[in-house]
Amino acid sequence: MGRVVIGSATSGASRPTAFAAGGQAYGSTVNVGSLVTAGPTAYVGMPCGATGGTIVKNRLVGLSVPGVVKGATIAGTGQSVEKTGSTTATFGSTVAGIDLLGGAVTADAITSTDDGTVITNLEVLGRPVTLAARANSTVDVSGLGTLTVHKTVEQATGLDVIGLELRLSADRLGVEAGTVVQVAVAKSRVATA
Secondary structure (H helix, E strand, O other): OOOOOOOOOOOOOOOOOOOOEEEEEEEEEEEEOOEEEEOOOOOEEOOOOOOOOOOEEEEEEEEEEOOOEEEEEEEEEEEEEEEOOEEEEEEEEEEEEEEEOOOOEEEEEEEEEOOEEEEEOOEEOOEEOOOOOOOOEEEEEOOOEEEEEEEEEEEOOEEEEEEEEEEEOOOEOOEOOOEEEEEEEEEEEEOOO
């Protein structure tokens, strides 16, 4: 027996935290310009009033956007911990069995958290890729575009970590140039006041 939900919303309130926690995690998105064409998948966001130490989770089995992205499983997690005078927010995303653009970029697994990105068996155009642990490493995907590995973007109140970001500079298999595919995304926020 399955369940289909269309247009659902939930809200709630709780006692304010020391500092407002926020963030989100998801397995993948596909965008052409400002148009979202697919995703975010296995989305987890910070609930109203934070999580109070509870880990919120979402899991998806069998992701497929034909010709663009495939994944075997996706799991997103989020958590906030409130203490006297401090709040932390931690989000993570794990995607297994990644295949971008019909095998142009593959990996056995990618996990992104505030602590970084771990990628197992990354291959670009059939060749193994080994990258240093430093953030924002790029790989030229010959004739297709640029792959950024362990992309990090510091925000005023947090950090965005994106395991893989592929930006197409040429059309491929019906996918337009300018398309951006992101895999294993974790964004954490804690307001300072």
